[in-house]
Amino acid sequence: MGGQEEHHAAVGLALPDPGDRRIRQQFGGGLREACGQPQARCAVASAGGDHGIRHARSSRISYYHSNVECYDHWHAWLRRHTPPTLITWGSNDPFFPESGARAYLRDLPDAELHLFDTGHFALETHLPEIAPLSADFLDRVWK
Structure with missing residues (x-):
């Protein structure tokens, strides 16, 4: 061993x-x-x-339960600071369903949401689609 x-x-x-x-x-x-x-x-x-x-x-x-305990605090922070946000999400994620992605839009109405026909690891299965979205987002946000 x-x-x-x-x-x-x-x-x-x-x-x-x-x-x-x-x-x-x-x-x-x-x-x-x-x-x-x-x-x-x-x-x-x-x-x-x-x-x-x-x-x-x-x-x-x-220790995931500690994340759930912080959700209200995180949502308040997002509403207060409204950081530029790009959300890429697998619409078939068995752990964090599409409704979880859409929930961010309540706190960040200007966020960009892109859903992909995949599961939890969207980046691994849709890198060719997500990489340009990320590069474009960064080009626009951090000038």
Whole structure:
């Protein structure tokens, strides 16, 4: 057993099995049936990752509840400061549905929202479409 594995065993951290249905759903959920596309395969394959990546994912999940507790504060900050905002979102995201993307528009009515026919990892599956949107947004906002 290597250093990370020993540490994880000592603190009782159960690392997710990359073959686990929940991990496959996280990375592949919401993708169009055409999952033969290379980007989709990469997103699903990356679910295995190395132990450090899996540990980071497990850690994020274990304290996610603290994000929800901060939502009111974050929404108030967005309304008060109205930062320029570009939102790119997978319309089939099984964790953060399209309604979550549209909710930002209540606090940021001038935000740009772009929905893509994909799941949680829109950037991985739609990089050729999202990269130019991002570059254009940055060119216009930070002159």
